[in-house]
Amino acid sequence: MSRAFADIAFTDTVRRLQQQDGSRETYSGLDRPDVERGDRLTAAEATFITARDGFYQATVSETGWPYVQFRGGSVGFLKVIDDRTLGYADFRGNRQLISAGNLAVNDKVALFLMDYANRSRLKVWARAEMLPVSGNADLAALLGDPTYRALPERLVILTVEAFDWNCPQHIPQRFTRDQLAPDLDAMRRRIRDLEQENSELKEFLMPASG
Structure with missing residues (x-):
């Protein structure tokens, strides 16, 4: 966190509530002039x-x-x-x-x-x-x-x-279609290979007619 963030987000009312909640001391260091402006x-x-x-x-x-x-x-x-x-x-x-x-x-x-x-x-x-x-x-x-x-x-x-x-604790992990595309393409290729292998195996095990 930065001093600029605290100047905007920590209004007098917010600081008063922080004091009541016991968290004011945690954030009070952001008020020091030597803290990066940010x-x-x-x-x-x-x-x-x-x-x-x-x-x-x-x-x-x-x-x-x-x-x-x-x-x-x-x-x-x-x-x-x-x-x-x-x-x-x-x-x-x-x-x-x-x-x-x-x-x-x-x-x-x-x-x-x-x-x-x-x-x-x-x-x-x-x-x-x-x-x-x-x-x-x-x-x-x-x-x-x-x-x-x-x-x-x-x-x-x-x-x-x-x-x-922000802290990532409550951010759900989600992926776009573009982000998943390489893995999905690899999965599809693997499925095609397995289907082909399965088809060839079935043909090999099938009893000869006549």
């Missing part, structure tokens, strides 16, 4: 982020209600621009525009990036800025996906304020 992505975070094909994004409306959206795309569609900046292209969707509307009035956003196969989770707190595609050709080229048929409607730039890695 608001700049390292190579480990950058590698993890660029390997993802989706993430959960939380925003809050002007009425105070939170909204969580899953954003998916090609692997690496969430770009690491530098050690404080992420970005992605927002393509036309179901036209509800809930996340965009929330970000228009409250730029604070939280991301959960999951690697279920390795039971890893990275949490990111950031401030979002929505930019038009027109007039930002270079940025649109960086964040766009030429393999996706839809055109981006806006560009979302995220300035990282804090991040934190």
